[in-house]
Amino acid sequence: MPVIIGIIAIVLQLTLIPLISFDFILPDILLIVLVYFTLLKGQLFGTVYGFILGFLFDIFSGGLIGSAMFSKTLADLQPVISLAKTESIIT
Amino acid sequence: MYKILKKFYSSFKEYIILIFLLLVSLSILPLNKKANVKTLRTYALGNMALVNSVISKFKNLYSLSRQVKQLEQKNAELMIQVNQLREYGLVNSELKNLLKLKDSTNFPLIPSTIVTKFIPGREGYLIINVGSKDNVNIGMPVVNESGFVGIVTDTTGEFSVVKTLKSPDSKLAVRDQRSGVDGILSWNGNEFIIQNVPTTDDVNIGDRIVTSPVSTISPPSLPIGVVNSKKTSIAGLLTDVSIVPFVDFVKLRNVAVLKIISNSEIDHIEEKLLKEVN
CATH class of the missing domain: 1.20.5 (Single alpha-helices involved in coiled-coils or other helix-helix interfaces)
Incomplete structure (x- = not known):
């Protein structure tokens, strides 16, 4: 299920999202999906999920293969750490 | 371990x-240069291009309609700008001609602009934006670069009323510049006419008509117009001469007041003569 949602997010990111761009600044819904599933299923899942979606994104976008893989894999680390910090502050 | x-x-x-x-x-990352990866990327790009081409059709529709609106707005702005420039061009040419007139005439001129051409109940009158504060007095002739326009009939501090040749009660002594034949020019509501010119008088079509030296309200030789046609009356003794004026009273915008007034001494002698005749 997360992979299907991820693929839909990639397609939307590459097709419809540029239509609402403002001076080439556009929201990254792929990152939103990644953060959502990482928070839902944990850090390890998020890392692998980011790696796979990054790879698919590189393939679909025709960009440099490896660039989105690297950035999406790394991007998933941050929300978990932030969440852990927030929880530790609260408790 | x-x-x-x-x-x-x-x-x-x-x-x-x-x-x-x-x-x-x-x-x-370094594998991107390999042929297999390049093929994969090309294939992926082709597929994405196909999807994007469908979406771009909708995108173009949206952006084109927006572009059309922007261009329409720009077009309207440019139209106004062109109109203004055309207006400035016309005013510029008129003012240049007025300056030439000012250089060529011996009389001092007071330049002015027409405020209104429509005075209810007074056909053929106009109001100009100079008045008694600018030393404009009743009786001063008004001209533009083409010729004689009219006479100042009333003044306030900053404005003056001008009775143009197109006023029904306007009568002006004029002369055929070639032959020297005098006559009285009037506006009959349709055309300018010199009425009752003897058929024996030498007036030809195309002759220039100017203000006559016998006129007490305007200086002599101010251009009026040209003879357009002649109509001989039934008796065959008198002719009505139709004149086409040099001044375009419809397009009139800027005029100048000639700073002279009729000679009161001449008027006085004329009045005296009239009394003696009566």
């Missing part, structure tokens, strides 16, 4: 996998 490694792995497996995957990503 194995236990330690296992414990280390279980404690930091997220980070170990993360580093591993990051390294894999980095190691893939």
